[in-house]
Amino acid sequence: MSVLSKLKEALICLKAGRVTLPYPAQAQPVPPKFRGRPIFDAAKCIGCAGCANNCPAREILVIDLCQEIRILKYLGRRCAYCGRCADVCPEKAITMSHEFENATDNITDIGQTLELFMSTCQRCGRCFKEPSPLEQLKMKGYRFDDLKNDRWIFRSQAYLGDEPVVDDIKLEMD
Amino acid sequence: MFKNLCQKMFKRSLWVYHANSGGCNGCDIEVLNVLTPYYDAERFGIKLVGSPRHADVMLCQGPAMRSTALALKRAFDAMPAPKLVFAIGSCACGGGLWHDSYPVIGPVEKVIPVNYFVPGCPPRPEAILYGVAVALGVVDKKTAPVKFKQQEYPIPLYHPGDLRTQDEMIVYEKKEKL
Numbered sequence: 078m079s080v081l082s083k084l085k086e087a088l089i090c091l092k093a094g095r096v097t098l099p100y101p102a103q104a105q106p107v108p109p110k111f112r113g114r115p116i117f118d119a120a121k122c123i124g125c126a127g128c129a130n131n132c133p134a135r136e137i138l139v140i141d142l143c144q145e146i147r148i149l150k151y152l153g154r155r156c157a158y159c160g161r162c163a164d165v166c167p168e169k170a171i172t173m174s175h176e177f178e179n180a181t182d183n184i185t186d187i188g189q190t191l192e193l194f195m196s197t198c199q200r201c202g203r204c205f206k207e208p209s210p211l212e213q214l215k216m217k218g219y220r221f222d223d224l225k226n227d228r229w230i231f232r233s234q235a236y237l238g239d240e241p242v243v244d245d246i247k248l249e250m251d
Numbered sequence: 252m253f254k255n256l257c258q259k260m261f262k263r264s265l266w267v268y269h270a271n272s273g274g275c276n277g278c279d280i281e282v283l284n285v286l287t288p289y290y291d292a293e294r295f296g297i298k299l300v301g302s303p304r305h306a307d308v309m310l311c312q313g314p315a316m317r318s319t320a321l322a323l324k325r326a327f328d329a330m331p332a333p334k335l336v337f338a339i340g341s342c343a344c345g346g347g348l349w350h351d352s353y354p355v356i357g358p359v360e361k362v363i364p365v366n367y368f369v370p371g372c373p374p375r376p377e378a379i380l381y382g383v384a385v386a387l388g389v390v391d392k393k394t395a396p397v398k399f400k401q402q403e404y405p406i407p408l409y410h411p412g413d414l415r416t417q418d419e420m421i422v423y424e425k426k427e428k429l
């Protein structure tokens with residue numbers, strides 16, 4: 078009886094054949110709606126920083142070096158690939174690609190940095206006004222995110238200092 | 252000679268310890284998916300073990316939390332000397348969506364040294380297998396840092412001081428002024 082069941086099992090296994098995918102040697106297609114790494118197009122980007130305000134992981138950093146140059150830095154390390162940045166982008170400059178093979182030995186490899194030219198208002202020289210009072214409070218023209226410590230900073234907190242926010246925990250390691 | 256043999260054999264038999272320090276279980280499921288017959292990781296000699304003392308590779312999921320950082324560090328110290336650490340998922344790579352909340356210290360990089368990063372939330376089983384293949388030297392890594400620069404010329408700024416009258420017309424000069 079047991080020999081018979083074993084033989085039956087062997088027959089089923091032979092029938093199934095080889096199921097292992099030859100993956101690293103041969104590329105594996107992804108479903109069409111798959112969201113992979115976002116790709117930023119510097120030619121289309123107008124530098125509105127809507128993606129930075131909408132990112133739930135707060136990992137798109139914006140820093141204004143001067144009135145004309147704005148640096149938009151995508152870190153990529155804690156990105157959840159939710160696609161909110163691509164949804165909110167008015168110029169469709171962000172596309173969610175099908176890239177998922179992002180394994181590296183250096184985490185800064187997945188970052189993207191855009192250096193954008195921002196034109197000024199020819200009348201007053203300042204940036205345009207935000208529509209609602211809350212947004213005016215939030216963004217007063219300039220953003221000073223901390224590129225060195227990968228921190229996202231509002232204008233109101235920009236003068237707090239250089240010490241990291243997250244690193245205030247002192248652990249006792251033996 | 253024995254050292255060379257060890258280094259050669261280390262590539263063909265990686266024993267994996269699977270540590271979750273406060274993740275959401277999504278990456279755990281994907282890692283277990285890699286060990287199923289479809290994405291057969293035992294082709295590369297990878298075997299899941301239950302104790303860090305038997306392991307060569309540590310797969311970290313989830314951010315380093317206040318409560319688990321010490322345990323993670325102790326598990327890393329318990330592993331024998333030629334050891335690799337993989338950070339799998341965006342929580343382990345960069346702290347996740349709640350990177351700035353109270354119990355989260357940050358990425359596992361802050362507690363233990365990490366050799367390879369597999370970002371994704373969760374990463375596909377193919378992505379994890381690709382990370383293993385990158386570590387083994389079977390394939391090359393595809394990512395590289397990207398920097399774009401918009402090539403545009405600065406627009407001249409309007410200044411009322413540059414206006415002057417020229418036979419019943421107002422002419423604007425000094426257009427190259429910034």
